[in-house]
Amino acid sequence: MAILKLPDVSEFQTGSSAPNWTGIKAQNGGAAIIRVGYGNAHLDGMLVRNRSQIKAAAYSFCGLYQYLRAGQSVSSQAQAFIGWIGPHLNEGEIPMLDLEEGGGNQSGRAGEWFGIIDSAYNLTSLPLDRRSWLYSGQNFAISQGLAPIFNSARHTWVAAYQSSEAGLLPHTLWQSTDGASGSNITSWSGCGRVDTSVFHGTLADLAALGWHAHTDPPPPVVRPSNLTEEDMTIRNDQKYHAVAFLGGQYNWVSFFSDSGVEGKQPQKLRVAPYSNATGGFSGITVVTIGPDTEKVTVALPDGCAGVSFQRTDDPSNWATIAYNLGT
Numbered sequence: 001m002a003i004l005k006l007p008d009v010s011e012f013q014t015g016s017s018a019p020n021w022t023g024i025k026a027q028n029g030g031a032a033i034i035r036v037g038y039g040n041a042h043l044d045g046m047l048v049r050n051r052s053q054i055k056a057a058a059y060s061f062c063g064l065y066q067y068l069r070a071g072q073s074v075s076s077q078a079q080a081f082i083g084w085i086g087p088h089l090n091e092g093e094i095p096m097l098d099l100e101e102g103g104g105n106q107s108g109r110a111g112e113w114f115g116i117i118d119s120a121y122n123l124t125s126l127p128l129d130r131r132s133w134l135y136s137g138q139n140f141a142i143s144q145g146l147a148p149i150f151n152s153a154r155h156t157w158v159a160a161y162q163s164s165e166a167g168l169l170p171h172t173l174w175q176s177t178d179g180a181s182g183s184n185i186t187s188w189s190g191c192g193r194v195d196t197s198v199f200h201g202t203l204a205d206l207a208a209l210g211w212h213a214h215t216d217p218p219p220p221v222v223r224p225s226n227l228t229e230e231d232m233t234i235r236n237d238q239k240y241h242a243v244a245f246l247g248g249q250y251n252w253v254s255f256f257s258d259s260g261v262e263g264k265q266p267q268k269l270r271v272a273p274y275s276n277a278t279g280g281f282s283g284i285t286v287v288t289i290g291p292d293t294e295k296v297t298v299a300l301p302d303g304c305a306g307v308s309f310q311r312t313d314d315p316s317n318w319a320t321i322a323y324n325l326g327t
Contacts, residue, residue: 004199004206005186008033011045013191021053023189029203033063036084040076043084045281048274048306052244055090060207063096065135070102074109078116083240089121091212095132105145110134123211128153130211138168155209173197234309234321244306250325253307254297255289265317266290270310275301289321
């Protein structure tokens with residue numbers, strides 16, 4: 001049987017060690033896993049760049065993983081994931097839960113995350129093997145009650161840096177090295193030796209495991225060119241929001257107070273544009289939007305591929321904020 005290797009990367013691979021997604025596609029045909037965030041307040045610094053370049057390169061498979069922290073509620077972390085990724089998955093993308101910390105049986109926390117994420121991306125009605133995936137280390141999974149998930153139809157990804165897969169829990173992907181120890185150490189274009197996983201099969205086999213291979217993907221959001229201020233909003237029930245636009249076609253983003261802000265205190269919003277030119281976030285600023293705010297405009301860097309928004313104030317004061325992108 002064919003063996004497919006794929007890297008998984010995060011903001012720890014940046015700058016001169018950032019992944020070269022065109023080069024990696026030449027190595028394995030177009031398969032990778034990238035980190036979305038760490039807990040509920042840390043958007044991975046390379047998510048926007050990695051995700052946009054993977055989409056542009058038409059990868060067949062892209063795992064999107066969130067590291068779940070033990071000291072934060074599962075719900076807040078899952079909602080952060082949704083805010084960072086947006087309402088729709090790109091073709092080939094698979095949500096993945098990275099669960100490797102916490103005391104006691106962790107199956108309940110895993111199930112809560114799956115419930116929120118699968119529902120958000122219309123995966124709940126699909127068979128279990130077409131929904132989001134679970135990642136964990138072999139020893140943690142056994143000691144913290146995750147073995148039943150690994151033995152279920154849900155796809156799993158296990159970490160164990162050893163010479164073979166003998167004795168491992170059932171799995172779809174085996175993370176066999178951290179780039180320094182283990183087996184299948186690979187030097188990937190741009191980022192060198194990083195975490196690498198193995199799939200027994202072809203790229204087509206791996207890509208066929210996702211929801212997109214069995215059902216039509218959710219319809220894209222089609223927006224007219226004459227957007228009104230209310231057409232694009234940061235909802236009042238979400239702390240995080242992100243928008244990606246790949247082509248660097250916008251020069252500014254402007255914010256307006258929605259009618260729901262009346263009677264509330266002004267709100268602070270952290271605005272983080274991602275610059276393709278620098279390969280990172282650039283021009284991060286905090287703006288204040290309130291009842292007396294007519295318009296607040298933030299300039300976007302050249303080649304901006306997307307913007308992440310984060311509310312910083314007391315959630316009891318949140319209200320819908322409208323925004324426009326323009327040139």
